[in-house]
Each structure stands twice: as C-alpha cells, then as structure tokens.
Amino acid sequence: MRIKGNDGYSFSEFETDRSPLAVHSENYYEMDGGYPLWFGWSLHSICRNGWYFKHSNTTINSIEIPFSGCLQIIRNNNVHNLTPGMAMILPEGEENRLTTPDASLDKFAFGLKGSLAAPLIYSLFGDNLLISGIDPMAIQTFYNRISPLIKSGKRQNIPAMNGIGLELLFYLASHVNKMMPAELSKAVQILNYNSGRKIKISDVARECNFSSYQLNRLFFKYYNMSPKQYLMQQKLLKACALLKETGKQIKEIAADIGYSDMHIFSREFKKRYNVTPQKYRNHVVSTGKQRHR
Structure with a gap:
C-alpha cells in the first residue's frame, strides 16, 4: 500500500510502500538541543521485494x-x-x-544533522559517498551500541550517542578507496548472486578477465580479504537470514548456501559466529530480535 507523508524526524516529504516490510525497528531522538552535530536516528529493517522508500528534499544526512x-x-x-x-x-x-531487486533485504541506516554535518562529511569523504570493504558485523555492533541510547531519550546520553556516531563516520572514512574497477565490481556481483552455489574462484576470475592472482590482490585491496573469504562471508550472512526468517531445517539451509554436508556448514558457522546455527536460531526466537549474527 502506497503511503505519502512527512518524516517525523526530518519533516521532509516521503513516499513508500511498507507492506513488504518484515521487520522495522526505528529509533530517533526528536530534540537536537542546539548541537551542531547530531546523531539521533537509527534504523534496522528487513524488506521484501516490492518495498521502496522515496525521500524528497531531506533535511537529514543518512x-x-x-x-x-x-x-x-x-x-x-x-x-x-x-x-x-x-x-x-x-x-x-x-x-x-531506495528499493531492492532481491527477495529479501536486511539493512541498517543511521542519520545525522546539524550545521557541522555537511562540512564534516565532505572533509572525510569528499565526493566518495559510495564506500566498500566494510565489515557488516562491525556495522551491526555500531547499531547495537547507539540505538538504546537514542531510544532512551535521555539528555545525559547525548555525548555517548554522538561519540559512537563519530566512531562510525571515521570507521567508514577509513575504507574510502579510489573508484573500484568495473571488472572487480562484476566479480563481486557474480559472487553475491552465486553465494548459494558451488563456484570456483578461478572461473570468476576468468569471467572478469583476471588471473586468480590479480583477483585475489584486488579483493585484498578493496575488501581486505580474499575472494574465497568474501564468498564465505556472503554464504554465512545468507544462512543467518534463512535462520531468522524461515522455518527450514539446518540441513536445508546448508544445502541452500552450497553445503552438501550439514556438519561442515555448522563448523564454519560456529567458527565465524562462535555459536552453532541452532543456538543462533534459538537466540533469535527467544529474544524476538534479529540483531545477533
């Protein structure tokens, strides 16, 4: 269902279809207290295909x-x-x-405003507003730290709230790189869309006119990991989504992300997240929150 209105936080016009939203957790602190820099908004949402959100003349940097x-x-x-x-x-x-071409999108968002927001963003990022090579779990940690402070609405939490926001900005700024080569972008897309299949890195390199050595070197430059490690990360992130959003058995989820052996999948999952897939699912169900990955 299409909805039009004004943001409660930025007071700007928006248009959206929220019916495909599965999870929507939004936190904002309405008063900025006259601060020149203000991190007062955070969002976690899981969206289905068909969702979109259109901002018009926004007054907040997101x-x-x-x-x-x-x-x-x-x-x-x-x-x-x-x-x-x-x-x-x-x-x-x-x-x-904003929209998604995928069946499911799990995303985080943060907002900042104030007279110093735009100058700070420009000084840190210049025109490089598209950033790559960040760790999704680090972003989740920032969200988990700042959201309770924003939600509390307590003025004494403002310094800590803005401090975490600045940490986030400097973390992102540390990953600003030169424009990613088009061939590498193609390799990333191939790995993302084949995360549920068995795929050889050498085949990906060949498809993108790279040698395996060149592809490996570029991944370390832009993502600080190898193509194989990146593919593993995407597989396990997909597994997290399936554990949260479906009732599939563990062996079915293992097969969905390209594992023929459920035990190998469980071992890799625990190695990365320090918890088994089943305990991860139990935690999500018991807390009713989709934040611990």
Whole structure:
C-alpha cells in the first residue's frame, strides 16, 4: 500500500510502500538541543521485494548499509546496487529512492544533522559517498551500541550517542578507496548472486578477465580479504537470514548456501559466529530480535 507523508524526524516529504516490510525497528531522538552535530536516528529493517522508500528534499544526512541482500539506491538519476560490505552516504537536500531487486533485504541506516554535518562529511569523504570493504558485523555492533541510547531519550546520553556516531563516520572514512574497477565490481556481483552455489574462484576470475592472482590482490585491496573469504562471508550472512526468517531445517539451509554436508556448514558457522546455527536460531526466537549474527 502506497503511503505519502512527512518524516517525523526530518519533516521532509516521503513516499513508500511498507507492506513488504518484515521487520522495522526505528529509533530517533526528536530534540537536537542546539548541537551542531547530531546523531539521533537509527534504523534496522528487513524488506521484501516490492518495498521502496522515496525521500524528497531531506533535511537529514543518512548512511545506508545492507547487511544481506541488495539495496538499490537511485540518486542524481544514477542507480547504485549496494551489497554487503558496501555503504552509501545520502546528503541532505537531495531526492533519492531506495528499493531492492532481491527477495529479501536486511539493512541498517543511521542519520545525522546539524550545521557541522555537511562540512564534516565532505572533509572525510569528499565526493566518495559510495564506500566498500566494510565489515557488516562491525556495522551491526555500531547499531547495537547507539540505538538504546537514542531510544532512551535521555539528555545525559547525548555525548555517548554522538561519540559512537563519530566512531562510525571515521570507521567508514577509513575504507574510502579510489573508484573500484568495473571488472572487480562484476566479480563481486557474480559472487553475491552465486553465494548459494558451488563456484570456483578461478572461473570468476576468468569471467572478469583476471588471473586468480590479480583477483585475489584486488579483493585484498578493496575488501581486505580474499575472494574465497568474501564468498564465505556472503554464504554465512545468507544462512543467518534463512535462520531468522524461515522455518527450514539446518540441513536445508546448508544445502541452500552450497553445503552438501550439514556438519561442515555448522563448523564454519560456529567458527565465524562462535555459536552453532541452532543456538543462533534459538537466540533469535527467544529474544524476538534479529540483531545477533
């Protein structure tokens, strides 16, 4: 169902279809207290295909970060497809549209405003508002730290809230790189869309006109990990989404992300998250929150 209105936080016009939303947890602190820099908004949502959100003349700078799935952002008549490990900063005062081409998108977002927001963003990022090579779990940690402070609405939490927000900005700024080569972007898309299949890195390299050595070197440059490690990360992020959002058995989920042996999948999952898939699912069900991955 299409909805039009004004944001409660930024007071700007928006248009959206929220019916495909599965999870929507939004936190904002309404009063900025006259601060020149203000991190007062955070969001975690899981969206189905068909969801979109259109901002018009926003008065808040937002940071959009997919955790799993593809987030498509249209700004300045350009289409950007963000996958896990990427982020985009959307400056205030411009129109943009967010949607997803995937069956499911799990994303985080943060907002900042104030007279120092735009100058700080420009000094840290310049025109490089599309960022790659970040760790999705680090972003989740930032969300888990700042959201309770925002939600509390307590003025004594403002310094800590803004401190965490600045940490997030500097973390993202540390991952600003030169424009990613188009061939590497193609390799990333191939790995993302084949995360549920058995795929050889050498085949991906060949498809993108790289040697395996060149592809490996570029992944370390832009993502600080090998293509194999990146593919493993995408598989396990997809497994987290399936554990949260479906009632599939563990062996079915293992098969969905390319594991023929459930025990090997469980071992890799525990190695990364320090918990078994079943305990992870139990935690999600018992707490009713989809935040611990």
